[in-house]
Amino acid sequence: QVQLVESGGGLVQAGASLRLSCAASGRTFSQYAMGWFRQAPGKEREFVTRISKYGASIYYADSVKGRFTISRDNAKKTVYLQMNSLKPEDTAVYYCAATPRVVDVTIPKGYDYWGQGTQVTVSS
Numbered sequence: 828q829v830q831l832v833e834s835g836g837g838l839v840q841a842g843a844s845l846r847l848s849c850a851a852s853g854r855t856f857s858q859y860a861m862g863w864f865r866q867a868p869g870k871e872r873e874f875v876t877r878i879s880k881y882g883a884s885i886y887y888a889d890s891v892k893g894r895f896t897i898s899r900d901n902a903k904k905t906v907y908l909q910m911n912s913l914k915p916e917d918t919a920v921y922y923c924a925a926t927p928r929v930v931d932v933t934i935p936k937g938y939d940y941w942g943q944g945t946q947v948t949v950s951s
Contacts, residue, residue: 828853828940829851829852829853829855829856829859829925829939829940830851830852830853830940831849831850831851831852831923831924831925831940831941831942832849832850832942832943833847833848833849833921833922833923833942833943833944833945834847834848834849834850834945835847835848835945836921836945836946836947837946837947837948838948838949838950839913839947839948839949839950840949840950840951841913841914841915841949841950841951842912842913843913843949844909844910844911844912844913845910845913845947846907846908846909846910847863847907847908847910847921847923847945847947848905848906848907848908849861849863849905849906849907849908849923849942850903850904850905851904851905851906851925852904853904856901856904857880857881857901858880858927859880859925859926859927859940860877860878860879860880860925860926860927860928860929860932861877861878861897861899861906861923861924861925862874862875862876862877862878862923862924862925862926862932862937862938863875863876863877863897863906863908863921863922863923863924864921864922864923864924864935865917865919865920865921865922865947866919866920866922866944867918867919867920870919872922872935873888874888874933874934874935875887875888875891875895875908875921876888876891876895876897876908877897877932877933878897878898878899878906879929881901882898882899885897886932886933888933890916891910891917894910894911894912894913895908895909895910895911896908896909896911897909906923908921908923910947913947913949914949915949915950915951916949917947917949918947918948918949919946919947920944920945920946920947921944921945921946921947922941922942922943922944923941923942924938924939924940924941924942925938925939925940926938926939926940927939
């Protein structure tokens with residue numbers, strides 16, 4: 828069982844940066860791949876990025892590639908999302924998620940545990 832708590836969201840202007848954190852509880856954090864998803868009002872939850880258990884494999888959605896960076900610190904049981912050059916279309920609730928599997932890495936059903944989300948709002 829893993830419990831996830833996101834933090835770091837906020838209101839920023841376009842072009843600014845934010846760093847989201849997702850702190851996990853439990854003793855087996857390193858056994859889970861971690862993902863970030865986001866959901867804007869009226870839209871489906873969409874994949875942002877994913878990092879494998881020890882960070883060797885990382886995927887990004889095309890919409891954030893080159894601007895966002897995912898990382899993890901297994902000793903601190905935390906995954907991070909550094910978001911640079913933010914755009915108004917990045918506005919959404921951002922969720923971190925955990926999965927022990929290696930398939931379905933870009934869709935919500937591939938993840939077993941979810942945080943409560945943190946709001947990111949980017950003004951133009």
